[in-house]
Amino acid sequence: MNRIRKPLAVFSVALVAVMVMGIASFSVAAAKPRMAIVFATGGLGDKSFNDSAYEGMKRAEEELGIEFDQAEPQAVAEYESLLMRFAQTRKYDLIISIGFDQADALQVVSERFPDQKFAIVDTAVDAPNVASYVYKEAERGFVVGAVAGLITTRTGDPRIVSDKQIVGVIGGMDIPLIRANVAGYIAGAKYVNPKVEVKYAYVGHWADPAKCKEMANAMLDEGVDVLWLAAGRSGLGGIKAAEERNRYAIGADSDQGYLAPDNILTNGMKLVDNTVYMAIEAVLKDEFKPGINMLGINEGALGYSESLVPSDIIAEVDKLAAKVASGELEVPEDIDQVEPWLKAEGK
Amino acid sequence: MGPKQDVSKFAYSVVAIVIALLVGAVLIAVSGYSVKDAYSNLFMGAFGGVYSLATTIVMSTPLLFTGLSVAFAFQCGLFNVGAEGQLYVGALTSAVVALGLGWLPPVLRVVIALLAGAGAGALLGFVPGYLKAKLGAHEVITTIMLNYVATFLTTFLVKTYFKDPGPVDQTVLLPSGSRLPELIRGTRVSLGIILGIAAVALLNHIMRRSVLGYEIRVVGENPHAAEYGGVSVSAKTVQAMMISGAVAGLAGSVEVMGTLYRFIPHFSPGYGFTGIAVAVIAGQNLWAVIPAAILFGALQSGGQTMQLFAGIPMELMTMVQGLVILFVAAPALGSLLFRLKIRAKEGGGLE
Numbered sequence: 285m286n287r288i289r290k291p292l293a294v295f296s297v298a299l300v301a302v303m304v305m306g307i308a309s310f311s312v313a314a315a316k317p318r319m320a321i322v323f324a325t326g327g328l329g330d331k332s333f334n335d336s337a338y339e340g341m342k343r344a345e346e347e348l349g350i351e352f353d354q355a356e357p358q359a360v361a362e363y364e365s366l367l368m369r370f371a372q373t374r375k376y377d378l379i380i381s382i383g384f385d386q387a388d389a390l391q392v393v394s395e396r397f398p399d400q401k402f403a404i405v406d407t408a409v410d411a412p413n414v415a416s417y418v419y420k421e422a423e424r425g426f427v428v429g430a431v432a433g434l435i436t437t438r439t440g441d442p443r444i445v446s447d448k449q450i451v452g453v454i455g456g457m458d459i460p461l462i463r464a465n466v467a468g469y470i471a472g473a474k475y476v477n478p479k480v481e482v483k484y485a486y487v488g489h490w491a492d493p494a495k496c497k498e499m500a501n502a503m504l505d506e507g508v509d510v511l512w513l514a515a516g517r518s519g520l521g522g523i524k525a526a527e528e529r530n531r532y533a534i535g536a537d538s539d540q541g542y543l544a545p546d547n548i549l550t551n552g553m554k555l556v557d558n559t560v561y562m563a564i565e566a567v568l569k570d571e572f573k574p575g576i577n578m579l580g581i582n583e584g585a586l587g588y589s590e591s592l593v594p595s596d597i598i599a600e601v602d603k604l605a606a607k608v609a610s611g612e613l614e615v616p617e618d619i620d621q622v623e624p625w626l627k628a629e630g631k
Numbered sequence: 632m633g634p635k636q637d638v639s640k641f642a643y644s645v646v647a648i649v650i651a652l653l654v655g656a657v658l659i660a661v662s663g664y665s666v667k668d669a670y671s672n673l674f675m676g677a678f679g680g681v682y683s684l685a686t687t688i689v690m691s692t693p694l695l696f697t698g699l700s701v702a703f704a705f706q707c708g709l710f711n712v713g714a715e716g717q718l719y720v721g722a723l724t725s726a727v728v729a730l731g732l733g734w735l736p737p738v739l740r741v742v743i744a745l746l747a748g749a750g751a752g753a754l755l756g757f758v759p760g761y762l763k764a765k766l767g768a769h770e771v772i773t774t775i776m777l778n779y780v781a782t783f784l785t786t787f788l789v790k791t792y793f794k795d796p797g798p799v800d801q802t803v804l805l806p807s808g809s810r811l812p813e814l815i816r817g818t819r820v821s822l823g824i825i826l827g828i829a830a831v832a833l834l835n836h837i838m839r840r841s842v843l844g845y846e847i848r849v850v851g852e853n854p855h856a857a858e859y860g861g862v863s864v865s866a867k868t869v870q871a872m873m874i875s876g877a878v879a880g881l882a883g884s885v886e887v888m889g890t891l892y893r894f895i896p897h898f899s900p901g902y903g904f905t906g907i908a909v910a911v912i913a914g915q916n917l918w919a920v921i922p923a924a925i926l927f928g929a930l931q932s933g934g935q936t937m938q939l940f941a942g943i944p945m946e947l948m949t950m951v952q953g954l955v956i957l958f959v960a961a962p963a964l965g966s967l968l969f970r971l972k973i974r975a976k977e978g979g980g981l982e
Contacts, residue, residue: 320939355939359900361891362935364819365686369939372682385799385895396817457800 317377319344319352319564320370322363324383326491327356330517332537333556337382337405339538340560348561348568350377363389371397378403378567380560384461390414401572403563405556406461408576415566415573417559420580421461422615425453425468425514426475427581427588427605428534428552432510433473433480434597435532435549443532443547444509450481452508454499454522456515458486464617465514465552471615471622475631476600483508484619493521500525510534510549523548532592541591551589559585582609641919644912647958648926654958655951659943668941673948676936677929685818686935689890691928693718693899695827696882697906698920698927700875702913703834707871708851713759713774714879715903716781717752721880722887723785724751726802726894727793729809729887737808744809745826745884752880753873755781760872764865770872778903786896793894801895811889821889828921830878835917847871879903900931908952911960927952 321341323334334356341352353376355366363386370379371393379400381390384407394402394411401413408416432451439447453469455462470482483503487496496515500522503511511526512534513519519536520543526533527544535541535551559579566572579585587605590598607613616625656666677687697714704711725748732740759773786800795803811821838844849857850867858864882902887894905927912926913919934948 353939353942355935356945358945359898360895361886361898361900365689365932366935366939368682369676369686369936373940387799388893459800 317348317350317568318375319350319378319380319567320354320376321352321380321382321560322355322357322366322370322386324385325357325359326517327358331520331540331543332516333406333554334382336538336554336556337380337560340557340564343557344561344564348564350564350568360385364392367393367402368396371400374400377401378564378572380405380563382406382556382560401567405559405563412574415563415577416575417563417577417579417585419554419586420578420615420617421464422468422471422617423580423608424552424554424586424588425465425470425512426472426608426613426615427586427601428512428550429453429469429472429474429482430476430601430604431472431550431588431593431597432469432512432532432534433475433477434600435593436480436509437477438594443530445531446507446509448481448507449477449479449509450483450507451510451512452483452485452503453512454496454503454515454519455484455486456490456518457488460617462486462514463619467617467619467622468615469512469514470619471625472604474622474626475604475629478626478631487515487518489518490516492518493524495521497521497525501529504529504531512536512552514552535589539589539591541589546592548591550591550593553587553589555585555587558583580609581605582611640914640916644959648955651951651954651958654954655947658950659947662947664941664943664947669937669943669947672937672939672941672943673930673933675933676940677933681815682818683932683936685815685820687925687929687932688824689819689928690931691924692821692823692827692889693882693886693902694905694909694927695824695920695924696830696885697879697903698909698913698924699827699831699834699906699917700879700882701906701910702917702920703838703878704871704875705910706838706851706915706917707847707867708854709760709763709868709871709875710771711756711759711774711872711875711879712771712907713755713777713781713876713903714882714906715899715901716774716778717755717876717879718883718886718899718903719781719785720755720883721748721752722883722898723788723793723802723894724748724880725884726805726887729805730793730802733806733809740809741811741888744888745881748880748884748887749877750880752883753877755880756872756874756876757869760869760876763872764868782897785894789894789896795893799895802893805888805892809888810892811885819890821885823885823889826881826885827924830881831917831920834874834878838917843870879906882906905952908956911956926955930955 326334328334344350357363367389379402381404387407387409390404390409394414403415405417436449436451438444451473453466455466466484473480473482485499496518510532513522514536523533523543527547532549533547535548537554539551541548616622659666659669676683700714701711725744728747729744759770762768762773763770790800793802795801811823814820846862847867850864854864909923909927912923930952937943938945
């Protein structure tokens with residue numbers, strides 16, 4: 285006992301000292317506009333959705349002069365308490381939720397803090413103080429699908445392994461949001477190239493690169509030249525597979541080119557950074573708009589990156605993108621509607 | 632273990648926690664963050680104000696059950712790494728039963744749903760218990776493997792049979808009559824914490840006052856002697872694993888019925904695994920599961936605000952938790968550091 289008592293006293297004093305210092309120094313809020321963001325469970329470093337949102341926050345910090353605090357939940361169970369803790373301080377001009385699985389938590393918290401402004405990206409929450417930003421998913425599927433449909437005919441390219449003209453897409457989960465991407469992809473590929481065959485599959489998980497890689501290899505075995513990975517973190521596995529076998533991969537959400545510089549043909553960009561920036565700007569300009577804000581190519585929220593795409597294909601796809609933006613082409617959101625739509629478009 | 636030993640063990644744990652926090656402070660400082668900001672937020676986030684306290688309790692509640700589950704299996708000399716999986720089957724079973732029994736009066740509905748969750752956990756605990764008793768398959772391996780089975784089976788079942796229409800894979804919300812009553816309005820503190828404490832009391836009673844408890848302890852101390860003395864080691868192994876599984880299943884039930892109000896695949900941030908840490912710190916004393924669970928709940932809850940308002944990544948918080956386990960569970964390491972420190976002070980050579 286004696287051996288323990290002395291250090292016990294020393295450390296207890298130290299602990300008390302640390303805590304007293306802590307309580308005494310509670311910081312005072314700054315005068316700058318202050319935002320908070322709760323990321324999706326994939327966390328920062330997903331090279332995709334969350335990282336893109338973070339970029340948007342950083343840009344708003346530099347260009348709009350805001351400050352922000354952030355939270356990286358590890359599981360769905362944590363969303364509510366994180367949102368609650370931000371809202372409770374009542375010092376944020378806007379609290380942003382990233383990802384559709386925060387809807388439940390935000391519904392509860394937004395009701396409890398009716399004067400707090402919230403924004404949620406990628407899903408809709410029906411509350412008078414929440415601005416929901418959702419995407420016309422099919423539109424970006426359409427542009428990358430068009431790129432895929434065109435490149436697969438270039439048999440001179442070593443990454444195009446056959447003249448069979450097969451392209452593929454792997455989605456994260458079999459849900460309407462991802463199905464719309466797949467529908468757009470099929471529509472885009474077949475719109476520019478009626479001969480193309482499109483294969484698709486779903487991983488069933490947002491963060492399972494190993495399984496995604498397995499599925500990607502199966503598709504590559506069947507002769508797929510170009511593979512789009514619309515699968516969050518799981519997509520990293522598919523990109524790896526394409527790189528190892530020297531085929532083309534298409535990234536998702538943010539520019540994933542650095543992962544496989546010779547193989548990432550383009551990226552189906554969901555410009556979450558622009559979205560987050562837009563949401564913040566709206567609040568600063570006093571133009572906060574609760575309800576559903578639909579974003580697409582026209583709003584600069586969706587698009588594709590030029591990456592390795594040959595310039596003549598870029599020219600052609602840009603023309604199509606402009607037609608989509610203007611509303612001249614309305615991309616189908618359901619896989620079953622693709623064939624009738626193509627017929628109606630005369631393809 | 633006598634009361635005197637318990638007190639000195641408790642004192643030792645407190646000292647170990649303080650050392651862990653001090654080492655953590657060094658890591659935080661080395662990583663370029665303010666220790667003062669970090670620990671003031673940690674403390675305020677865990678204990679400063681009603682919501683913080685409530686969040687600490689909410690986060691301690693599942694750990695109370697999973698910690699108890701693992702600690703109970705320890706008593707029989709079994710290492711149940713499968714609390715996470717047992718939690719998932721308990722959670723889904725309770726959600727489905729609570730949703731399906733809408734026609735029953737609320738109290739009955741809640742009781743049956745809880746029992747069903749415990750039953751499902753017990754069933755999943757039975758498998759590794761039986762495999763160990765009959766085939767000698769080590770429970771660490773089987774429970775780890777069953778975690779995957781349980782986690783993905785529940786995900787599959789939700790997607791295929793119990794899905795709420797919409798983009799997210801989850802069950803529909805439980806109606807208010809199927810939920811555990813809220814103890815503090817506007818927080819998620821539910822009856823679950825009381826049930827958890829009651830479960831500790833009950834298992835403690837079983838361990839110390841019943842024949843079953845005595846036999847389980849004997850098997851835990853020395854299975855050969857137990858067998859020689861006429862206690863069936865295989866029967867006790869199966870029974871202990873089932874009880875352990877039932878308690879872990881309740882962790883899931885209570886989380887679904889008292890906090891989330893629905894089953895969401897992959898909802899747990901590793902409550903089953905943190906439960907192992909809780910049990911290691913609690914050691915042989917089941918009552919010690921309560922402070923140990925609250926300690927980890929407080930670290931989680933305070934870790935949130937540390938992350939939000941001091942900008943410290945959750946990874947650093949997880950490291951601090953790891954240090955707590957290291958120092959509490961490794962007395963040798965702790966006392967080694969003491970001696971170094973004391974020697975340094977006395978000799979003046981080291982610092």
